[in-house]
Amino acid sequence: xxxxxxxxxxxxTNPNRLRRMDRWIAATHGPALRRSEAPVAVDLGxxxxxxxxxxxxxxxxxxxxxxxxxxxxIDPARVxxxxxxxxxxxxxxxxxxxxxxxRPPALxxxxxxxxQYDEGEVAAVWARLCARLAPDGLLVExxxxxxxxxxxxxxxxxxxxxxxxxxTRLGSLERPSDLxxxxxxxxIHRNVPGEPVHAFLRDFxxxxxxxxxxxxxxxxxxxxxxxxxxxxxxxxxxxRGRWRQxxxxxxxxxxxxxxx
Numbered sequence: 001x002x003x004x005x006x007x008x009x010x011x012x013t014n015p016n017r018l019r020r021m022d023r024w025i026a027a028t029h030g031p032a033l034r035r036s037e038a039p040v041a042v043d044l045g046x047x048x049x050x051x052x053x054x055x056x057x058x059x060x061x062x063x064x065x066x067x068x069x070x071x072x073x074i075d076p077a078r079v080x081x082x083x084x085x086x087x088x089x090x091x092x093x094x095x096x097x098x099x100x101x102x103r104p105p106a107l108x109x110x111x112x113x114x115x116q117y118d119e120g121e122v123a124a125v126w127a128r129l130c131a132r133l134a135p136d137g138l139l140v141e142x143x144x145x146x147x148x149x150x151x152x153x154x155x156x157x158x159x160x161x162x163x164x165x166x167x168t169r170l171g172s173l174e175r176p177s178d179l180x181x182x183x184x185x186x187x188i189h190r191n192v193p194g195e196p197v198h199a200f201l202r203d204f205x206x207x208x209x210x211x212x213x214x215x216x217x218x219x220x221x222x223x224x225x226x227x228x229x230x231x232x233x234x235x236x237x238x239x240r241g242r243w244r245q246x247x248x249x250x251x252x253x254x255x256x257x258x259x260x
Contacts, residue, residue: 004096008075011048017148018052018111020167022059030063032136033106039067041107046071050082057090097128104134110141114185122186133158142184152182161252163237170219170246176204190257197255204230
C-alpha cells in the first residue's frame with residue numbers, strides 16, 4: 001500500500017462540532033446526492049474520535065437515506081479506534097488526500113484539516129481532492145471553533161471553488177468580522193486592506209451596525225437585515241431561508257484572494 005498523502009492533524013473533535021456545516025450540506029447538496037446512483041460521502045481527517053462521521057451519516061440520510069459515509073484518517077491508530085463504531089452505511093479506513101475509495105465520492109468534507117498547512121499548499125490539495133469527486137460532487141473545506149458556534153467554509157466542485165459560507169450562533173456574535181478568525185487557510189492571511197474578503201467583512205460590519213435598531217426584535221432579525229443590505233453590493237448565493245439559520249454564502253469569485 002502506498003503511503004497516504006498528508007500529515008496527521010491534532011485530532012481535536014467534539015460531538016456536534018460540525019452541525020452547521022452538515023446541515024448546510026444536507027440542504028444545499030441534497031438534490032445532487034439524490035441524483036447519484038450510490039451516494040458515498042467522505043469525512044476526511046475526522047480526528048481522534050469518530051463522532052463527526054457518525055453525525056454526518058445521520059444528517060445526510062435526512063437528504064437521502066441511501067447515503068454512505070467513509071471516515072478517512074491518516075493516523076492508523078485513529079482508524080483502529082473507530083472500527084468498533086462501524087455500522088450499516090458507515091466505515092473507516094486509513095488514507096489521506098488521495099482518498100482511497102473504489103468509486104468517486106459525491107461529497108468530501110474536510111473540516112479543520114488544512115488549518116495546519118501553509119497557504120501555498122492549499123491550491124494543490126484542493127485540486128487533488130476535487131479530482132477525486134464524482135461529476136456532480138462537492139468538496140466542503142473549512143474551519144470552526146471547538147464547539148461549532150462559528151464556522152467558515154469553501155464549497156468546491158470538480159471545476160474548483162464556488163462559494164464561501166459564514167455560519168454562526170447569532171446570540172454569541174458581537175459583529176460579523178468576529179468570524180474572520182475562522183476563515184479557511186486560503187483566506188485567513190488575506191483579511192487585510194486591499195483584499196476582497198477584508199472588504200466583504202468591512203461592509204458586513206457596517207451593515208450590522210446600521211441594522212442595530214433591529215436588535216430589539218432579536219439577533220436573527222438584525223442578521224437578516226444586515227445581510228439584505230450586504231446583498232446590494234455583493235453577489236450572495238443563498239436566500240432568506242439560509243440567513244435565518246445564521247448563515248450567508250457569497251460567490252467565491254467576489255472574495256477570492258488577489259493574485260501575486
